[in-house]
Amino acid sequence: MSVPGNKLLSLSFALPEQVAAGVTAALQSWARDKRVQRIWARDPKVWTGGREGEWLGWLSAPRDGLEHIKQYEDFARDVKAGGYTDVLLLGMGGSSLGPEVLKEVFGHVPGWPELHVLDSTDPEQVAEMAAKVDLAKTLFIVSSKSGSTLEPNILFAYFWAAAEKALGKAPGAHFVAVTDPNSSMEKTAKEHGFGHIFFGNPQIGGRYSVLSPFGMVPAAAAGYNVRGLLENALLMAEACTNVPPEVNPGLELGLALGVAATRLDCDKVTYVGSKKLAAVGAWLEQLIAESTGKIGKGLVPIDAEALSGPEAYGRDRFFVDLRLAGEAPNPKLKPLEAAGFPVVDIQLADLLQLGQAFFLFEFATAVAGVELGIDPFDQPDVEFSKVETRKLTTAYGETGKLPPEEPFAVDGDLAFYADPRNAEALKKAAGGRTDAVSLLKAQLERVKPGDYVGLLAYIARTSGHIAWAQEVRHMLRDGLHVATAAEFGPRFLHSTGQAYKGGPNTGVFLQVTSDKAKDLEIPGHPYTFGVVQAAQARGDFDVLAARDRRALRVHIRGPLEEGLKKLERDLKTALKGS
């Protein structure tokens, strides 16, 4: 089933001497050990000899998808005939970030419903989405491989009730489930009479699922060209199969990433997308972080950081540019190349070649995993966070409140929390002072060259808050000369959260939480969205602390916007003094 007429995306490398030599040597050993053939033969010994062979269903996802293209085409026809104005996808991590990229890249197709993605428990963000769509004319896609993830389940409970109210009847026909066979979500969908149930392949992990029904069902509903995406993905899959190693694009990219990280500690994979392809970064970071960030090793993806001159960066950066052919490359890349940073330039001939890019990055990540010596298909630290969160929501269900906690310092509307180890270290470094500037300065002074700073904000991901987080992260990058991540909780827990906890211990974290001006009830559950989000932040912090990470939590009491402004001002002052 090859694809006549289509051509491959263009991939070019500018690698420093040491990386280029390492890649050449690695290509020879890959050829000698026939590792590419063994990947396709699903041999787990290419990696750690663990359970990797059970997680390679993504290799055949493009072909499987094309074999079942009729199911997508029939579904698309049904959706169109249903007269929906909106499609709202409820899911997390791999189940939401693939669809989100597709939405951002392909937009709203005239004559089709508009696709929206909700991957938050923030009450303001949930309420905003409920107000944005026409609930009576929305098709809801509840998307969860396992079926047991907390967020899609409570979002389902909320939107089921909202749709029932808007329609004045059981809204089952307006709901679609995408889930793995025999999951609790399948049961829920059957009990509630969902209009459609699509099954995923249990041999594909969430982060590798975009070319399976988890990406293609929402794509079909929004009127996107599913066949074109899959044909392109298949073309790339074939290019990563039986070809000499030196012309295998996925192998080359994966080796460049793996060699740079293992030999030069050049492990901050910095995504530089053109405006049209900027959203791919959020999908790529979940793929890279969850796959590689574990047992103290891994690549740390850096998304949406504006490019700067070489002087802004440490030697730990690896730049990956993705753009459409015809779009000029970012002018800041040339000086970085000249300064000896590894730079990969990927050009898509058209937007449908995004299908190729998905597969290319998947294959490359699996290859980088071999070089790093890890199992790219497990996510031990995500599970740990889920367990910690569940303990807190269970406690809430039993007692009506979250277990009490005390800040170790309070400065006006900013309250500071940490585990005893972090709190002691910070108080000591602040010379006993407990004002915000001194504590923030103490936290920032823990940052060393080669580290990264993670701003982890458990607030609504609105454009205003994104702008705030971007402002703060760039200020930190320029002041500290390290990589920065600006993430929203709980979304990142299902993505980069794995690497922050399980990857290299080079992250310095500032978690931001806030009182919620308005909370939202969840029908059928004892807790609210605000309680869930608070429990998630605490569960996240507990695991960061258990993993010996340098972490500080700032809780904003009172009005959020004012608190964010004060925090930004205090960070600025702290930076000047550090």
Ligand SMILES: O=P(O)(O)OC[C@H]1O[C@H](O)[C@H](O)[C@@H](O)[C@@H]1O
């Ligand atoms: O699709 P679900 O089973 O709901 O999982 C959603 C997400 O949950 C976890 O965080 C996994 O680590 C992710 O890889 C996954 O995409």
